[in-house]
Amino acid sequence: MLVRLLYASRAATPLTSTVVDSILAQSRDHNPKFGITGILCYSDDLFLQVLEGGRDEVCELFNAIVRDDRHTNVRILSFEEIPERRFGGWTMGHVNMATVNPSLLLKYTERPQLNPFNCSGQASMALLLELIATASVIGRCA
Known part of the structure; x- marks a missing residue:
């Protein structure tokens, strides 16, 4: 059974490029082994x-993220x-939100910046x- 967790x-x-690169490298190494795909946005x-992936695999990965000391205030949105x-199409695609047109963010949020804590899942x-x-x-992915 497939699930999607946001x-x-x-x-x-x-956040430095070293921290983000470490998270992405770990994801790209780990996720294919467990059939997990997705994307990471940061700002x-x-x-x-x-x-996305099997229910058990996604839940186990999420539990690991909650325990990962690089993250705080982890909240399920969906x-x-x-x-x-x-x-x-992504073992772990990524988007640096600083490169995104602010008008796109305003379409979905109160201000032209990423803040998923202030909008709906x-x-x-x-x-x-x-x-x-x-x-x-x-x-x-290729």
Whole structure:
């Protein structure tokens, strides 16, 4: 059974390219072994991530993320059973939200900045789908 989990968290320490690269490398190494796909968006001290895969695998990965000391304030925004993947093209695609047109963020949020803690899970998912549609996601699998 496939599921999709959308969560938000805050970075425990200031986000540097080293921290983000470490998270992405770990994800890209780990996720294919367990059939997990998704994307990670980050900005300032915020993460927004969607994970898709088998229920047990996604839940185990989420539990590991909650225990990961690089994340704080981890919050589930959406969890659902799904008939098919929407993020199947990425072992872990990513979007640096600083490179996204602010008007796109204003479409889904109160201010032109990423803050999934201040909007609904539905709006956050719509933003992710639009990021795919506008080719903003980096790291597509071969």
